[in-house]
Amino acid sequence: MEVNQVQRIGVFVCHCGTNIAATVDIKRVLEAAAKEPGVVHAEDYQYMCSEAGQQKVREAIKEKQLTGVVVCSCSPRMHENTFRGAAQKAGLNPYMVEIANIREHVSWIHKNIEEGTEKAIILTRAAIAKVMLNAPLQAGQSKVVKRALVIGGGIAGIQTALDIADAGYEVDIVEKTPSIGGRMSQLDKTFPTLDCSACILTPKMVDAAAHEKITIYTYSEVEKVSGFVGDFQVDIRKKARSVDMSKCTGCGVCQEKCPSKKIPNEFNRELDNRAAIYTPFAQAIPNVPVIDRENCIKFKTGKCGVCSKVCLAGAVDYEQQDEIVSQNYGAIVVATGFDTIKLDKYEEYSYQSCPDVITSLELERIMNAAGPTKGHLERLSDGKAPKSMVFIQCVGSRCADERGKSYCSKICCMYTAKHAMLIRDKYPDVDVTVFYIDVRTPGKNFDEFYRRAVEEYGVHYIKGQVGKVAEHNGRLLVQGADLIDNRRILMETDMVVLATAIEPNPDVRKIATMLTASIDTNNFLTESHAKLRPVESPTAGIFLSGVCQGPKDIPETVAQAGAAAIKVVGLLAKDYLVTNPCVAKSDELYCNGCSACEKVCPYGAISYEDREVNDHGIREVRRVASVNSALCQGCGACTVACPSGAMDLQGFSNRQILAEVDAICR
Amino acid sequence: MQVENKKEFQPKIVAFCCNWCSYAGADLAGSSRLAYPADVKIIRVPCSCRVNPMFILRAFQRGADGVIMCGCHPGDCHYTTGNYYARRRMTLLFSMLDYLGVEHGRTRVEWVSAAEGVKFSTVMNEFVEKIYSLGENVRLEDLRCKES
Ligand SMILES: Cc1cc2nc3c(=O)[nH]c(=O)nc-3n(C[C@H](O)[C@H](O)[C@H](O)COP(=O)(O)OP(=O)(O)OC[C@H]3O[C@@H](n4cnc5c(N)ncnc54)[C@H](O)[C@@H]3O)c2cc1C
Ligand code: SF4
Ligand code: SF4
Numbered sequence: 160m161e162v163n164q165v166q167r168i169g170v171f172v173c174h175c176g177t178n179i180a181a182t183v184d185i186k187r188v189l190e191a192a193a194k195e196p197g198v199v200h201a202e203d204y205q206y207m208c209s210e211a212g213q214q215k216v217r218e219a220i221k222e223k224q225l226t227g228v229v230v231c232s233c234s235p236r237m238h239e240n241t242f243r244g245a246a247q248k249a250g251l252n253p254y255m256v257e258i259a260n261i262r263e264h265v266s267w268i269h270k271n272i273e274e275g276t277e278k279a280i281i282l283t284r285a286a287i288a289k290v291m292l293n294a295p296l297q298a299g300q301s302k303v304v305k306r307a308l309v310i311g312g313g314i315a316g317i318q319t320a321l322d323i324a325d326a327g328y329e330v331d332i333v334e335k336t337p338s339i340g341g342r343m344s345q346l347d348k349t350f351p352t353l354d355c356s357a358c359i360l361t362p363k364m365v366d367a368a369a370h371e372k373i374t375i376y377t378y379s380e381v382e383k384v385s386g387f388v389g390d391f392q393v394d395i396r397k398k399a400r401s402v403d404m405s406k407c408t409g410c411g412v413c414q415e416k417c418p419s420k421k422i423p424n425e426f427n428r429e430l431d432n433r434a435a436i437y438t439p440f441a442q443a444i445p446n447v448p449v450i451d452r453e454n455c456i457k458f459k460t461g462k463c464g465v466c467s468k469v470c471l472a473g474a475v476d477y478e479q480q481d482e483i484v485s486q487n488y489g490a491i492v493v494a495t496g497f498d499t500i501k502l503d504k505y506e507e508y509s510y511q512s513c514p515d516v517i518t519s520l521e522l523e524r525i526m527n528a529a530g531p532t533k534g535h536l537e538r539l540s541d542g543k544a545p546k547s548m549v550f551i552q553c554v555g556s557r558c559a560d561e562r563g564k565s566y567c568s569k570i571c572c573m574y575t576a577k578h579a580m581l582i583r584d585k586y587p588d589v590d591v592t593v594f595y596i597d598v599r600t601p602g603k604n605f606d607e608f609y610r611r612a613v614e615e616y617g618v619h620y621i622k623g624q625v626g627k628v629a630e631h632n633g634r635l636l637v638q639g640a641d642l643i644d645n646r647r648i649l650m651e652t653d654m655v656v657l658a659t660a661i662e663p664n665p666d667v668r669k670i671a672t673m674l675t676a677s678i679d680t681n682n683f684l685t686e687s688h689a690k691l692r693p694v695e696s697p698t699a700g701i702f703l704s705g706v707c708q709g710p711k712d713i714p715e716t717v718a719q720a721g722a723a724a725i726k727v728v729g730l731l732a733k734d735y736l737v738t739n740p741c742v743a744k745s746d747e748l749y750c751n752g753c754s755a756c757e758k759v760c761p762y763g764a765i766s767y768e769d770r771e772v773n774d775h776g777i778r779e780v781r782r783v784a785s786v787n788s789a790l791c792q793g794c795g796a797c798t799v800a801c802p803s804g805a806m807d808l809q810g811f812s813n814r815q816i817l818a819e820v821d822a823i824c825r
Numbered sequence: 826m827q828v829e830n831k832k833e834f835q836p837k838i839v840a841f842c843c844n845w846c847s848y849a850g851a852d853l854a855g856s857s858r859l860a861y862p863a864d865v866k867i868i869r870v871p872c873s874c875r876v877n878p879m880f881i882l883r884a885f886q887r888g889a890d891g892v893i894m895c896g897c898h899p900g901d902c903h904y905t906t907g908n909y910y911a912r913r914r915m916t917l918l919f920s921m922l923d924y925l926g927v928e929h930g931r932t933r934v935e936w937v938s939a940a941e942g943v944k945f946s947t948v949m950n951e952f953v954e955k956i957y958s959l960g961e962n963v964r965l966e967d968l969r970c971k972e973s
Contacts, residue, residue, distance in 0.1 A: 263855025795875030
């Protein structure tokens with residue numbers, strides 16, 4: 160057996176109160192450990208992680224001149240860093256510490272003392288065998304660029320940016336559409352207080368635009384991301400607006416005079432039209448129009464140019480080109496929000512064929528004074544005021560088949576109650592019926608809100624699903640079931656509103672791939688820990704804000720946006736980050752320059768250089784692999800791909816893992 | 826000689842678990858007290874793509890009766906693509922091992938997330954049961970590695 164004579168190993172066995180000691184015979188573990196070659200010290204303690212326990216480790220390192228430490232305790236995911244810290248304080252390289260997990264992997268699952276003890280001994284031996292081969296590693300440092308990027312300028316992105324900027328750091332917001340504001344700018348009034356959405360959103364938009372630390376890139380998209388936590392390099396594509404931001408005064412003459420006015424208006428959910436030169440809404444920030452080149456007559460035929468003629472500021476610029484802005488950031492926040500799902504697979508609701516069947520977001524626009532009907536509730540088919548309305552909840556949410564989403568969209572119960580209440584308030588003679596599967600109102604003042612809709616506003620709630628909506632004599636025929644009274648329902652109504660499921664913005668896949676952030680099966684971005692790290696992505700330096708992480712209403716979005724901001728601030732407050740030294744390293748003597756490793760590295764950390772090597776006295780220049788330790792994340796893919804065994808991973812080297820295998824199979 | 830002091834069959838099972846998902850899943854199985862046989866010994870690796878086929882061959886050579894490799898679910902790899910490499914490598918290795926007489930049942934790949942303590946324990950219970958039914962592995966074992 161190969162024993163590195165210079166290694167002096169100390170083994171520390173923790174009782175964890177009775178958590179370990181109850182099913183592992185600590186004394187036998189100590190005895191077995193002491194017999195292993197290289198072990199010069201073995202002791203146990205009630206709580207190794209406590210200050211007193213750590214002191215024992217420190218003292219033993221000094222007194223016995225230990226070169227390696229094995230702690231038999233809970234999971235390394237729990238206390239590896241604690242014991243590394245203790246070692247470092249005693250002057251030992253922190254990477255000379257290994258943990259034998261005898262709690263989560265032994266005492267908590269094996270109730271038989273004999274079995275538990277035996278397994279604990281084997282795991283201890285494996286850790287000893289590994290630590291014998293550990294080498295001191297030096298964590299590097301990488302500089303933190305003290306600027307943050309926020310992708311998405313909805314309420315989530317705006318709030319995160321404001322909070323980071325208020326802490327004194329520079330923030331850039333990249334927003335895809337011509338204005339910041341997101342979905343919230345499309346809402347009319349908001350639950351649970353029924354205040355007007357624009358009245359609470361617009362001041363925040365203005366604050367963000369005026370903040371000296373915030374730069375807003377609208378009509379822009381993130382094109383490329385490289386780098387890593389602390390120093391991401393990002394290319395932002397500023398799409399050509401065709402209007403010079405510095406000259407435009409926002410007078411709006413161009414939009415009025417533009418002859419191409421038949422373009423579906425996205426902001427009003429395509430319920431009316433806009434011009435080819437447009438700002439999405441009156442309070443847009445920035446209040447500078449863009450030319451939609453696909454629909455602009457000048458760009459299509461070369462003739463027209465009306466906007467340029469009417470613009471007194473001379474701001475219209477047909478020659479403008481897309482511009483790529485390259486910036487560095489220490490942290491990136493994703494706040495790309497959501498959209499409602501497409502309803503083409505739900506033929507039963509006749510959404511495609513009947514203009515009087517609308518989604519809730521369309522209703523928000525219809526109720527809004529700046530909307531397609533100037534805020535009058537009317538049927539889109541004939542402009543008549545409805546006498547009766549039916550709301551259908553959970554359209555595409557909590558759906559068992561693949562047409563919809565398995566999850567609850569969370570906001571629909573509340574906004575449907577809001578819609579029902581607002582309509583009954585403004586138009587008391589309109590009869591309002593809501594079909595629901597469950598009414599879910601967990602939230603402060605939420606259930607009270609829903610009960611007001613039923614009790615004060617006389618909204619009829621029917622538990623049951625709607626099977627079909629069809630046009631019938633100029634009205635709509637709704638077929639459904641009342642599950643409480645167990646009867647079928649057939650009713651005529653004038654308008655049907657579908658509380659449509661929400662889904663992450665479809666772009667998010669592209670964004671997640673660029674950032675190597677993970678997304679779940681529903682395309683929501685995943686958090687690092689569902690309970691304890693809800694605003695961090697598992698990828699270091701990437702943070703999550705708003706609905707891109709999961710369905711949320713505005714109060715929750717704002718709370719999460721603030722949480723993401725504080726995490727970013729915590730990161731940006733550091734001057735340097737400690738880098739993981741467990742990175743790959745190639746041995747130039749074995750490397751044959753084949754490029755196998757480079758191909759599998761997901762971080763582009765491997766490059767090749769011509770280096771003079773001294774191979775047993777023969778000097779020659781060879782093309783060899785070289786790992787950039789700042790980019791390498793230590794996955795080890797390259798080590799297995801390497802056919803010549805040149806590439807190895809520090810801290811998890813081939814020899815170390817083989818030693819563990821041997822110890823376990825002994 | 827071996828036959829004489831043959832005790833009850835106690836399989837040696839090595840489980841390679843990636844640090845981010847499966848090792849955390851094993852921790853969760855532990856903190857949820859979801860038992861599985863003590864025959865399973867876990868080796869922590871940063872990613873399933875760190876598992877070199879050599880490690881698995883060595884385990885069998887040293888007398889392991891079964892080797893299981895666990896990683897993050899496809900698409901969830903902490904390093905984005907590591908588990909895809911691991912999957913391809915293991916598919917090849919396992920069919921070669923099968924050819925050498927190490928039955929398919931002795932090798933397994935499983936995707937276990939950090940949230941799947943139950944799955945971890947279920948998989949380990951199943952796997953160990955399978956190894957018991959297959960009995961001792963004698964094909965690749967190098968008798969010189971046996972401790973007397
Ligand atoms: C019909 C309806 C009614 C509602 N009523 C209420 C209510 O009364 N009260 C309440 O609390 N909540 C309500 N909500 C919920 C509310 O709309 C959301 O909680 C809120 O808008 C979430 O904000 P966000 O910033 O996360 O997402 P969003 O508002 O969707 O903002 C995301 C932003 O990111 C941008 N973006 C997307 N992809 C990219 C990209 N690749 N690059 C750059 N930018 C990008 C988008 O253009 C958008 O501006 C309602 C929702 C709906 C659908
Ligand atoms: S481009 Fe010219 S006309 Fe159009 S809003 Fe700006 S200043 Fe007014
Ligand atoms: S360990 Fe992974 S990240 Fe590092 S160089 Fe190798 S393949 Fe790239």
